Amino acid sequence: MxxxxxxxxxxxxxxxxxxxxxxxxxxxxxHPTNTGVDNRKFAMWTLIASECFLFGTLIGNYLIHKSRGVSGPTPQQVYQIDITTLSTFDLLMSSVAMVLALHYCNEKKLRLFQFWTAVVAIGGLIFLGFQYHEFSTFVLKDGLSLSTNIFGSSFYLLTGCHGAHVTMGVIWMLAILGTSLVKGDKWFNSTMVEVAGLYWHFVDVVWIIIFTVVYLFVYV
CATH class of the missing domain: 1.20.5 (Single alpha-helices involved in coiled-coils or other helix-helix interfaces)
Incomplete structure (x- = not known):
């Protein structure tokens, strides 16, 4: 006993x-941090903060040099505001699709989640297609290359850097989509989708700023 x-x-x-x-x-x-925030979210917010400095520097560089000593094509001569407006609308709609993808991930509705994730990736690819068209037109038709003048250098550096970020986002979305297709109902990682959404929305916000400052301010 x-x-x-x-x-x-x-x-x-x-x-x-x-x-x-x-x-x-x-x-x-x-994966919590001492602040109570998930490590992945904390890392993404840290990345976004550093990217703000990067794009702030690139936008500032463009504004300083866009009209300084320009010989050759100028912004007013080459910009196709109608096409750029379409690409901007496309990217904004992809952000809406990202919100829906996260919503259906939280609801554990696999097919709808996969559909809207695919829409996000397709929206990014369409945007990159618009950018390729713009760059090729500038180079082949207008004679504006990276080395033509300081405007060309600063423009391609800024918009090309943003395009690289969109490309990374598309790859990320396709990776998430592919993983969900392989694992099916066993895969619902809402935190990962939320982190990817933070990145995608940031890329969209940066483009809105670029579109306003680089393209629209030319006509002000």
Missing amino acids: LDTHHAGHAGHAGHPGSANAHSDGHEGHA
Whole structure:
């Protein structure tokens, strides 16, 4: 009886450790930081903060040099505002699709999630197609290359950098879509989709700023 009594106490003493182990396992799965924010979200916000400095520098560089010592094609001569407006609308709609993709991921509606994730990726590819058309027209028709003048250099550096970010976003969306197609209903990682959404919305906001400052301000 005495042994049984002690064993009972030992069993009760083991419960806190067991609870802690369960708690630690749960927290490890959630990847929290000391701030209570998921590590992946924290890393993305940190990346976005650093990218703000990058694009701020590139936009500032463009504004300083766009009209300085320009010989050759100028912004007013080469910009096709109607085409750029279409590409901007396309990118904005892809942001709406991203919101819907996250919504259906949270709702665990696999087919709708996959559909809207595909729409996001397609929207990004369409935007890149518009950008390719713009660049090729500038180079082949207007004679504006990276080395033509300081305007060309600063313009291609800024918009090309943004295009590279869109490309990375498209690859990310396709990777998420591919993983969900392989794993099916077993895969619903709403945190990963939310982090990807943060990146995609940031890229869209940056483009709105570029469209306004680089394209629209030319006509002001």
